[in-house]
Amino acid sequence: MNIIDELKWRGAVNQQTDEEGLYKLVGEKSISLYCGIDPTGDSMHIGHLIPFMIMKRFQLAGHHPVILIGGGTGSIGDPSGRKSERVLQSMEQVQHNAECLKEQMKNLFGEDGFRMVNNYDWLSKISLLDFLRDYGKLFNINTMLAKDIVASRLDTGISFTEFSYQILQSIDFKMLYDNYDVQLQIGGADQWGNITNGVELLRKTEGVSDAYGLTIPLMLKADGTKFGKTAGGAVWLDPKKTSPYEFYQFWFNQDDRDVVKYLKYFTFLSMEEIEDLEKEVAEHPEHRNAQRKLAEEVTRFVHGDEGLAQAEKVTQALFSGNIQELTGDEIEGAFRNTKGGEVAKAPINIVEALVEAGVEKSxxxxxxxxxxxxxxxNGEQVKDTEAEISAHPNTNGKFIIIKKGKKNYFSIAVKE
Incomplete structure (x- = not known):
């Protein structure tokens, strides 16, 4: 199957600069393609994961991904998707973030079979005069103003710095085409203007006709809200920010109306496997087998077999109530966003603790x-109202874990 046919079946194609040309190209040979990410933070979240899932599919189909870390563009800020100027980071912070993102990319793409570049390596070498003469002259202000990412900011204002971002991204495509034979750029739907600028720059400077762009649809949930946000905030790929258990639970808790779409998009299961799970959702939604499989596949992809095993261990412990053997890190990850107050000290009488921490009203x-x-x-049933309770032994005196009834957990912080 042509990779474009597979992407369309999975609902992963929004716009293409030359649909017929790209289809023919990837059907005839292996190509190099790229997607970029600016190091505005020290971890990706699952929203960032969306285009890189497509890059991974190209890799598995025999193509050659090039991951661009925007050390240069990240130092000035992309105007896309925001209503105000991005706060500039120090170059030291940008560099730190870039190194963190590199390690995450290695987890997703392996040590071999892909290339990683940093656009700081070439953007930092372009003088102001060269920028204006060699590139600025080729971009029409009226056309730039009409791009969605700029037009959406005209009412509130946009700095020349962020306005220039689309030129820098175009330079990236030219550099990668010239030096690494990159013929395709992939990005989210909001990157269409930047991508088409890059294709146009190659046409103007080199007469290139075999450079292409492809964007991915905006990911929305069945209720119309943006995918990837939770009550606790972003779902991060860094296990220190979002534990494997929390990550697993995010996917397991997806709506029946969304789960098949996410199976197509975020897993590497075959068409037949996904169709079987789709039937399962229709006939036995209460089993949640599709959600379980989704959670397993994405957690394994991001956190490996070890991370999946940890997530399943914590899930089973919380379901059964037997949390005695969980480690401190597992407990902290599992109960990071769990309701619960605090107590002044421990040991403390159980009745006093329940009231002081707000578990009970009286x-x-x-x-x-x-x-x-x-x-x-802490996993043990207590029926004595005179009992003195302490923090879970694996939390260094930090937390008392209370389970009330069949499902309600409370993480009580101990002040001292």
Whole structure:
């Protein structure tokens, strides 16, 4: 199957600069293609993952991904998707972020089979006069103003710095085409203007007709909201920011209306496997087998077999209530966004702790729930209202983990 046919089946194609030409090109030979990411943070989140899933599919189909870390463009800021100017970071912070992103890319693409470049290496060498003479002269201001990413900012204002971003991204495509034979640029739907500028720059400077652009649809949930946001904030690829358990749960908790779309987009399962899971969703949605498979596949892709095993271990421990063997890191990751107050010290009487931390509204209700066996402390059922409770032994005295009833967990912080 031509890779473009597969991408269309998976719902991953939005716009192409030359649909017929690109289809023929990738059907005849292996090509080099690129996607860029600016190091505005020290970790990608799952929104960033979207175009790189497409890059991975090209890699598996025998093509050659080039990952561009925007050390140069990241130092000035992309205007896309925002209503105000980006706060500029120091070059030291940009460099630190770039190194972190490089390590994450290695996890996704492996040590071999792809190339990584940093546009700081060439953008930093272009003088102001060379920039204006060699590139600025080729860009029409009226055309630049009409680009969606710029037009959306005209009412609130945009600096010349961010306005110039699209020229720099165009230079990237030219540099990669000239030096690494890169013929295709991939990006999100909001990058269409930047991508077409790059194709046009190659045409104007070198008469190139075999450079292409492809964008990916904006990912929306069935309820119309933007994919990737949760009550706790972004879902990060860095396990220190979003634990493998939290990452797994994000995917497992997807709506039945979205899960098949995400299976197509975020997994490497075959058409037959996904169609079988689609039938499962229609006939037995209560089993949540499609969500479980989605969570397994994406967690393994991002965190490896070890990360998936940890996520499944924590999931099973929380389901059963047997959390005694969880490590401190696993507990902190599992309960990072769990409701729960704090207590002044520990050990502390169980009734006092439940009321002080807000688990129970009154001492009477606390005594009743403890006596009835509805309270578990650090995985152990406690029915004695006079019991003194302490932090989970694996948390260095930081947290008491309370389970009330069948599902409700509370992470109580110990002040001292």
């Amino acid at each position: 001492k009477r209700q606390a005594r009743e729930d403890v006596t009835n066996g509805a309270i578990r402390v």
